[in-house]
Amino acid sequence: MRDELLGTVKSAIHCRWNDDKNCIECLLPITLPTSKVRIKRKGIEPIAPRRTEISAEDLIEWQISYKNGKGQIIELGEILRLAYKNKLISKSDICSIIEKFENAPTFDETFYISREPSPQNLSFYGFKVLYEKTPILHLDLQDGCYIEIILKHKQKAVGYQPMVYIYIPMKNITPNLIGRAVKQKEKVIWVPRKEHILGLLKAFLLASKAHRNDIKEICLKIVKNIL
Ligand code: ADE
Secondary structure, three states: OHHHHHHHHHOOOEEEEEOOOOEEEEEEEOOOOOOOEEEEEOOOEEOOOOOOOOOOOEEEEEOOOOEOOOOOEOOHHHHHHHHHHOOOOOHHHHHHHHHHHOOOOOHHHHOOOEEEEOOOOOEEOOEEOEEEEOOEEEEEOOOOOEEEEEEEEOOOOOOEEEEEEEEEEHHHEEOOOOOOOOOOOOEEEEOOOHHHHHHHHHHHHHHOHHHHHHHHHHHHHHHOOOO
């Protein structure tokens, strides 16, 4: 039952092939505040989209996954499969990126979260003010989208957990939401292009060894036509 419920929530994000337009379409729900898709002002501050007028500077933040709890491919996994099947990306596009990062150090093993005193050693009612510094890898794409890998402490274990996000400007989605609030259960369509797909592939290859192994396995199955 729980799994079924989770399945329903997750399938709210759906990626499909549009044969007429020869492109992939991702249907993104934007009214679920705790979901993997959120609207953020300037990409930073989450907003309540049903109670806030959307501005051109807002971005959709998508914590994009590649497989679900059962190991089935979803989201980026599905995008990669559709892109390869419909020749938006080639075997050599995929394999050359994998080879390039095969032995690269990973983000989680190279960076760490640190703490610093405030610039003028500020204090607040007897407490020293410290700042936590979080490393972020930021990749700007040509159409205003960007990809980030953000380091987090693991919630239930020791070590770091890199999180991968793609940020999508409002101008890049349909329907246009700028100048109004979002309607109940409204979804938007975003069309991922080659640049986004390969950028996300690169992000997961660099994030951690576990992400690298997972995404490599998916890519190899796709190019062998097993998925
Ligand atoms: N595992 C699956 N998707 C992920 C994401 N977007 N960031 C970090 N780990 C993930």
